[in-house]
Amino acid sequence: MLSKLWNTLNKLSSKKPLKYTLYLSSIIIFFAIILIPPIIGILINVGSVQVVLKNPSEMNVALGAISNSIIIGLVVAALDIAAGVPLAWLITRSKSRWMSVLDTLADLPFIVPTSALGYSLLLFWSQSSAGISGIFGTIISPGWLLVMLLHFTFSYPVVVRIVVGALLDYKMEYERASRTLGAPPMSAARTVTFPIIKPSLLAAYVLAFARSLSETGATFIVAGTFLNGPIFLQTVSNQFKAGQISQVTYQGETVFASLILIAVSLAIFAVISVVGKRIKLPFGHGLPVFERKISYKKGVWTRNSIALFVFIVIVLIPSLFVALPAFQAITEGTPLVQAFTSSGVWSTYWQSLFLSYGLAVTVTILGIIIGIPMAILIARKTFGKWPSTILDTLLNVPIIVPSIALGLSLKFFWQGTGIPEFLLLVFAHLAITFPYFVRSMSAAMDRISLDMEEAAKTLGAKPFTVFKTIVIPLTKYSILSGAIIVFTRSISETGATLAVATHLQTTPVLIVNWVNALRGVTKPIAGVDSLTVGLACGFLILFSLIILFVLRLFTKKGKT
Amino acid sequence: MPEIKVVNLTKKYGKLYALDNVSLTIHDQEYFSLLGPSGCGKTTLLRCIAGLIEPDSGEIYIGNRRVDKDPPEDRDVGFVFQTFALFPHMTAWGNVLYGPKVKNYDQKQADTIGHEVLEMVKLNERLDAYPSELSGGMMQRIAVARALAAGAKTLLLDEPLGQLDAKVRNEIRYEIRRMAKDLKLTAIHVTHDQAEAMSISDRIAVMKNGKIVQIGSPQELYMHPNSLFVAHFIGESNFLEGYIIKANGLSEIELRDGLRVKAINPDIKEGERIVLAIRPETCDMKTGHLEAENALHGKIDKITFEGTLIRYEIRLENGDRLIINKPSLTEEWVKMGQDMTITYPLEKAHLFQYPEAGLAEEIKV
Numbered sequence A: 001m002l003s004k005l006w007n008t009l010n011k012l013s014s015k016k017p018l019k020y021t022l023y024l025s026s027i028i029i030f031f032a033i034i035l036i037p038p039i040i041g042i043l044i045n046v047g048s049v050q051v052v053l054k055n056p057s058e059m060n061v062a063l064g065a066i067s068n069s070i071i072i073g074l075v076v077a078a079l080d081i082a083a084g085v086p087l088a089w090l091i092t093r094s095k096s097r098w099m100s101v102l103d104t105l106a107d108l109p110f111i112v113p114t115s116a117l118g119y120s121l122l123l124f125w126s127q128s129s130a131g132i133s134g135i136f137g138t139i140i141s142p143g144w145l146l147v148m149l150l151h152f153t154f155s156y157p158v159v160v161r162i163v164v165g166a167l168l169d170y171k172m173e174y175e176r177a178s179r180t181l182g183a184p185p186m187s188a189a190r191t192v193t194f195p196i197i198k199p200s201l202l203a204a205y206v207l208a209f210a211r212s213l214s215e216t217g218a219t220f221i222v223a224g225t226f227l228n229g230p231i232f233l234q235t236v237s238n239q240f241k242a243g244q245i246s247q248v249t250y251q252g253e254t255v256f257a258s259l260i261l262i263a264v265s266l267a268i269f270a271v272i273s274v275v276g277k278r279i280k281l282p283f284g285h286g287l288p289v290f291e292r293k294i295s296y297k298k299g300v301w302t303r304n305s306i307a308l309f310v311f312i313v314i315v316l317i318p319s320l321f322v323a324l325p326a327f328q329a330i331t332e333g334t335p336l337v338q339a340f341t342s343s344g345v346w347s348t349y350w351q352s353l354f355l356s357y358g359l360a361v362t363v364t365i366l367g368i369i370i371g372i373p374m375a376i377l378i379a380r381k382t383f384g385k386w387p388s389t390i391l392d393t394l395l396n397v398p399i400i401v402p403s404i405a406l407g408l409s410l411k412f413f414w415q416g417t418g419i420p421e422f423l424l425l426v427f428a429h430l431a432i433t434f435p436y437f438v439r440s441m442s443a444a445m446d447r448i449s450l451d452m453e454e455a456a457k458t459l460g461a462k463p464f465t466v467f468k469t470i471v472i473p474l475t476k477y478s479i480l481s482g483a484i485i486v487f488t489r490s491i492s493e494t495g496a497t498l499a500v501a502t503h504l505q506t507t508p509v510l511i512v513n514w515v516n517a518l519r520g521v522t523k524p525i526a527g528v529d530s531l532t533v534g535l536a537c538g539f540l541i542l543f544s545l546i547i548l549f550v551l552r553l554f555t556k557k558g559k560t
Numbered sequence B: 001m002p003e004i005k006v007v008n009l010t011k012k013y014g015k016l017y018a019l020d021n022v023s024l025t026i027h028d029q030e031y032f033s034l035l036g037p038s039g040c041g042k043t044t045l046l047r048c049i050a051g052l053i054e055p056d057s058g059e060i061y062i063g064n065r066r067v068d069k070d071p072p073e074d075r076d077v078g079f080v081f082q083t084f085a086l087f088p089h090m091t092a093w094g095n096v097l098y099g100p101k102v103k104n105y106d107q108k109q110a111d112t113i114g115h116e117v118l119e120m121v122k123l124n125e126r127l128d129a130y131p132s133e134l135s136g137g138m139m140q141r142i143a144v145a146r147a148l149a150a151g152a153k154t155l156l157l158d159e160p161l162g163q164l165d166a167k168v169r170n171e172i173r174y175e176i177r178r179m180a181k182d183l184k185l186t187a188i189h190v191t192h193d194q195a196e197a198m199s200i201s202d203r204i205a206v207m208k209n210g211k212i213v214q215i216g217s218p219q220e221l222y223m224h225p226n227s228l229f230v231a232h233f234i235g236e237s238n239f240l241e242g243y244i245i246k247a248n249g250l251s252e253i254e255l256r257d258g259l260r261v262k263a264i265n266p267d268i269k270e271g272e273r274i275v276l277a278i279r280p281e282t283c284d285m286k287t288g289h290l291e292a293e294n295a296l297h298g299k300i301d302k303i304t305f306e307g308t309l310i311r312y313e314i315r316l317e318n319g320d321r322l323i324i325n326k327p328s329l330t331e332e333w334v335k336m337g338q339d340m341t342i343t344y345p346l347e348k349a350h351l352f353q354y355p356e357a358g359l360a361e362e363i364k365v
Helices: A002-012 A016-035 A037-043 A046-053 A056-093 A098-111 A114-125 A144-169 A172-180 A185-196 A198-214 A217-222 A229-241 A247-278 A287-293 A297-320 A323-332 A334-341 A346-380 A385-394 A396-400 A403-414 A421-447 A450-458 A463-492 A495-500 A507-518 A530-558 B042-050 B092-096 B098-102 B107-120 B136-149 B166-182 B194-200 B218-223 B228-233 B359-363
Strands: B004-013 B016-026 B031-035 B057-062 B077-080 B154-158 B186-191 B203-208 B211-216 B238-246 B250-255 B260-264 B273-278 B284-287 B296-305 B309-316 B321-327 B339-343 B350-353
Touching (some): A016 A037, A016 A346, A016 A396, A037 A421, A056 A247, A056 A297, A098 A297, A114 A144, A114 A217, A114 A297, A114 A507, A144 A297, A172 A185, A172 B077, A247 A396, A323 A334, A323 A530, A334 A530, A346 A530, A396 A421, A403 A421, A421 A463, A421 A495, B004 B042, B016 B042, B016 B057, B031 B194, B042 B077, B042 B186, B107 B136, B186 B194, B194 B218, B211 B228, B228 B359, B238 B321, B250 B273, B296 B321
Parallel strands (some): B154 B186
Antiparallel strands (some): B004 B057, B203 B211, B273 B350, B284 B339
């Protein structure tokens, strides 16, 4: 029965109408669900900002918060590049066997959901506030510095991953040519390697910036009294829920801040993309002499040591520090028993975990189904060059727009339609994660030569058969790695989730709430103590690790 | 000035020897080729000399200075890459000036050098074009100009013509040689194309499996190959298998099926299994089955017209095949199936001991 259906579809697949229906429906879904609602929702409510414009002090608070976000984003992204590039260099260039270990370790903070990461950093840098007897005591209190450290930590692996990829793809021959022409290694890197991989460096910078601008939950944990864009929005929403401000004020302030956040982030993205392309580093007369001094043994040793120190002390250990209370909870026994018997607050936890994973799986599956035709469209330029370029550019929008603003806009767009909250969560997560999948898939499509598809066609394969027998086998590992990104992003998402959900609570949101209750920022919750939170984070990380490990086993096998 | 000396150089990749104890001296101002099939170690050797690959052991000298511990930027060699490796983010002019700039010459000096080398490669147009906009031949010239502008007295070329069309390739190869000679450079040219190596080199080292098989001028290698491998790799050879029946100066040989011929024998003992190598263009052939001293007989089995040459494949009486090339315009053509009598000059046929690994394995490229 199924094979009959397949055969009919396969025969039909060479017919243009079916082909176009498929591609067009993917485009329509992209516009109608992923791209337009998160922007329109804000725009149709733009009238409500008058409340804010009439209240300059409130407006200044919002603008101050947003500029904090932007400054931190720009600075953190620059620091990420400065610290991430040397590590990526070490990973790709060293011949030591330990490098693959280092490579894997660099991914670890990536899989720790950001809210757990926030709690972990809070414990590491500022233990006294969490009530655990610490090793160092408080080094950094919650505030802007801790926010910067947090943002640095979670965007660092992204930068390392992108730069490692770029350096692996980079043809070493250019650098060798530069060396034979008399350039010491540092000069060769500056004048040849970095300019050639500049697009990747820019992409890494933009992505680190965007993630810093978007992150909400973990920032909320470590911010203290510090306000940035997302925290401001979250605070306003909390005040509204607590009945401290009116619906009009709430909507006005929210729309105002979201609008500016969206506009500014898009503008900065546009500036970086346009200006970045034109930036040419001057050759630097005399610089090679200096670079010669730091290019060899001592210089390299110092650079590697600093890179490793930053990675281990500032990124790795603080990210995993939450394991400490988790182990403490396990050795103590009681919290563990409570967890497994689902007593007290734990029943909420397991519900939230169920929701988080259910949501992530739904979003991943939908993302793959809608994303594949879109990726083919972009990579194969099915409708011509311009539509592909435009679609590809538009894909940046959901990445660049801060997720809490995206979520709020989405909420305004759908409000009053009676849409189920779970569906709203799906839409929000889909919008945020979709571009990552399409990018990963279209890059994979770019790598397989069109010749192979054409060869299959000349041998008599219909389009569906070509897809099944050529495209899927050759790209399945990219599909899988794209799916992993979607999945982990969804598991760790807090900004948009906080914005759209009123009743449902995903695990990262629950952890944020628990930590804030623990710290006395919000009302204490009975049964939530530091060991409970530690264990809750521990479980979340453990499950993510297991899932990733299983998926990695599949991807590793396919590496050629 | 720069004589290049390599002493006992070894480089292993896992268990495989890319270079197996190689020693070699390249004279000052010599145009030297490293020739061999892919995987023979020629590129590894060149990259070791440039400092792009670190050998496991051995020494390298450039102009009396030991350089094997120096980084590439301190070796003062110009390197032309097979893919040219022109920097894609710089114009042709920017590429040429890279060496002088990175060596901190002042702008004026760099400009002068730039113009000089471009003069030499006969390229003075499209200098503001980016590499992706240039033709293969132009990219090649820029790559050479860039290597020369850095001021090196040694030019290392890694299959520099591999990416070019056949016609352009033939033109440019003589130009490179002329330039190297004009500038009094020592040049090492890596190639797998024996015709290319033969036509431009002062001397050639033939390599196989990480070892140098033979070094000599093109004529020496062609006239006096020291091994079956060289006889096969340089030019073309017919190989006939047999045994030594009588070993004195001019030995008597029994080929398969009892055919008997004579050949000059250096030092192979009586009763040993041998291979007789005869170049296709050295043979003389006459129509008909004629009795003659040291003659072979056979029938024309296949004729291929190759333009300049006609290639006859002859099936000998014992079933062995023999190829004979004849000029296509100056000699009478022979028909298929024709009986032929073949003779060859004794001093141009070479006798080799039958290789332990078998003939096919020995000449495998």
